[in-house]
Amino acid sequence: MIAYGICIGSDERYDRYARPGLALSASPNALVLEARSQVSIFPAYNSFLDTVTSSPCLEALVLLHDDVELRDPVFEQRVRSALTDSQAGILGAIGACGVQNLAWWEGEGHGRCVDTNGVIDFGGMPCDVDSVDGLLLVLSPWAVRNLRFDENTFHGFHGYDADICFQARAAGHRVRVIETELFHHTKGGFGNVKAFRSADVAFRRKWFGPEYRVRTDAAKIGRLMLWRHRWRRWMLCVPGMIRPKTTGTLAQGKLPVPTLSRPTRHCWAARLQAKQAGR
Numbered sequence: 001m002i003a004y005g006i007c008i009g010s011d012e013r014y015d016r017y018a019r020p021g022l023a024l025s026a027s028p029n030a031l032v033l034e035a036r037s038q039v040s041i042f043p044a045y046n047s048f049l050d051t052v053t054s055s056p057c058l059e060a061l062v063l064l065h066d067d068v069e070l071r072d073p074v075f076e077q078r079v080r081s082a083l084t085d086s087q088a089g090i091l092g093a094i095g096a097c098g099v100q101n102l103a104w105w106e107g108e109g110h111g112r113c114v115d116t117n118g119v120i121d122f123g124g125m126p127c128d129v130d131s132v133d134g135l136l137l138v139l140s141p142w143a144v145r146n147l148r149f150d151e152n153t154f155h156g157f158h159g160y161d162a163d164i165c166f167q168a169r170a171a172g173h174r175v176r177v178i179e180t181e182l183f184h185h186t187k188g189g190f191g192n193v194k195a196f197r198s199a200d201v202a203f204r205r206k207w208f209g210p211e212y213r214v215r216t217d218a219a220k221i222g223r224l225m226l227w228r229h230r231w232r233r234w235m236l237c238v239p240g241m242i243r244p245k246t247t248g249t250l251a252q253g254k255l256p257v258p259t260l261s262r263p264t265r266h267c268w269a270a271r272l273q274a275k276q277a278g279r
Contacts, residue, residue, distance in 0.1 A: 001028070001029075001049075001056065001058055002026070002027065002030060002033065002059050002060045002061075002062060002076050002079060002080075002128055003030065003031040003033065003055075003058065003061050003062070004022060004026060004030060004031065004032045004033065004062045004063075005032075005034075005035070005045065005048035005062070005063045005064070005066065006018055006032070006033070006034055006035040006059075006063075006064050006066055007029075007035045007038055007041050007044045007045065007065075007066070007250075008034055008035065008066045009038075010066060011036075011069060013066045013067045013185070014034075014249040015042055016185075017066065017067050017069040017183075017185050018064055018065070018067070018068060018069065019063075019121075019239075020068035020069060021064075021068065021071065022070065022188045023069060024071065024072075024073060025070035025071070025073060025076065026075075026076065027072075027076060029133060029167075030218050031052070033047075033048045033051060035048070035054075035124045035200050038153070038170075039151075039156075040155050040156055040157070040158070041157045041160050042149040042150065042155070042160055043149075043151055043153040044110075044225045045063055045119040045160065046148050046149050046151065048061060048063065048069060049061065049139070049144050049147075049148060049149075049240075053144050054165070056121045057059075058141050058144065059079075059083065059141065060079050060080075060082060060083055060091075060138050060139065060140060060141070061138070061139045061144050062079070062136070062137070062138050062139075063134075063136075063137040063138075063139065063214055064133070064135070064136060065135050065136075065184070065220075066254070067184065067185040067186060067243035068135050068136060068182055068183070068184050069167060069183045069184075070181060070182050071182055071183055071186065072180045072181040075180055075181075075192060078178055078179065078180055079091065079138055080177075082126065082176060082178045083138075083140050084136075085174070086142075087167075087173055087176050088140055088170035088173065089139075089140055089142060089143045089147075089150065089171070089173030089174055090112070090132065090138065090139055090140070090164065090165055090168050090173075090174060090175045090176075090195060091132070091137075091138035091140075091176050091177070091178050092115045092131065092132025092133060092136050092137060092138065092161075092175070092176075092177055092178075093110055093111055093128075093132070093133070093135065093136045093168070093177060093182055094109070094110070094111035094112060094122065094135075094177060095109070095110060095129040095130070095132035095133060095175070095177050095180070096109045096110060096129055096130060096174050097110065097128075097129050097130050097234065098106055098130065099121065099130040099131045099162065100131075100204070101200050101203065101204055102158060102159055102162055102196065102199060102200040102203055103200075104132075104133065104162060104274065106133045109122035110122050110123070110124040110125055110127050110129050110177045111124075111125045111127065111129075111132070111177035111178075112179070113135070113136075113183075113184055114131075114181055114183050114184070115183070115184035115185070115186050116183070116184070116186055116187070117184060117188060118190065122180050125177045125178060125179050126176055126177060126179060127176065127177060128174050128175065128176055129165075129175055129176065129177055130165065130166070130169065130175065130226045131161065131162040131165040131166065131170055131175065132165060132176075132177060133161060134161030135182075135184050136180075136182060137161060137164070138178075139164075140173075142173065142279050143153070143164075143173070144170060146265060147164055147167050147168060147171075148173065148265050149163070149164055150163050150167075150206075153202050153206055154202055155258055156195045156199065157191065157192075157195070158191075158192075158196045158199035158200070159194055159199035159200070159202065159203050161172070161233075162203060163203060163206070163207075165263070166207050171181070182243055189194075196232070197221055204212035206221075213252075218242065228241065243258055
């Protein structure tokens with residue numbers, strides 16, 4: 001049995017895209033698990049794993065977005081063929097090698113899919129990769145029994161795919177892209193950019209060393225706060241420091257002579273300006 005799990009954000013999208021795809025590509029008696037009104041994909045997907053983990057006839061668990069339309073009548077045959085390898089942990093349609101952050105496409109891409117922006121074809125499949133995109137995740141029975149989406153480190157809808165792939169590889173199993181046909185009806189972009197960046201920092205801290213990332217983040221924050229402090233001090237001085245009162249014009253080669261207001265005479269910038277003006 002190949003089971004399917006879908007975290008549904010919109011019933012309209014699900015009925016228009018994912019459901020027809022399942023009717024074409026899934027077997028008639030396939031188990032389809034659904035989760036709605038979720039604030040995070042991590043517990044939703046874990047609930048799917050918990051539901052099927054004890055099933056003795058489980059062949060795979062397919063996790064889909066509600067805007068992914070499977071267009072492959074032999075999809076399940078492809079999955080079964082790829083999972084004959086006992087070391088295969090996770091399968092996907094598109095992914096990359098050399099992944100160092102959640103932007104997997106910055107690595108060496110492999111696989112193929114079609115979305116609303118056109119065809120994304122890296123080629124080179126089937127092959128092993130570091131991570132696959134979460135639009136399609138196929139978990140082997142081993143992965144269902146031994147892996148879980150990290151609810152403690154992540155929250156929301158970013159990072160679940162790369163993290164579960166890295167978990168599989170850390171346990172000695174393979175992550176692979178396979179050839180299949182699907183259409184991703186995406187609106188594009190990251191969605192919540194702030195949430196994506198937060199998940200990216202958490203992912204790099206978890207898998208590439210927390211000490212390095214903490215030092216880097218602290219240095220960036222320190223520089224930002226320093227420049228913010230300098231800017232605020234400068235802006236406090238400017239309004240009362242200079243009142244353009246001139247005895248000539250720039251055309252005559254003369255600069256404006258500043259007049260200082262009394263409240264700014266205690267400002268270090270104002271005192272410096274007064275000294276330079278010979279007051």
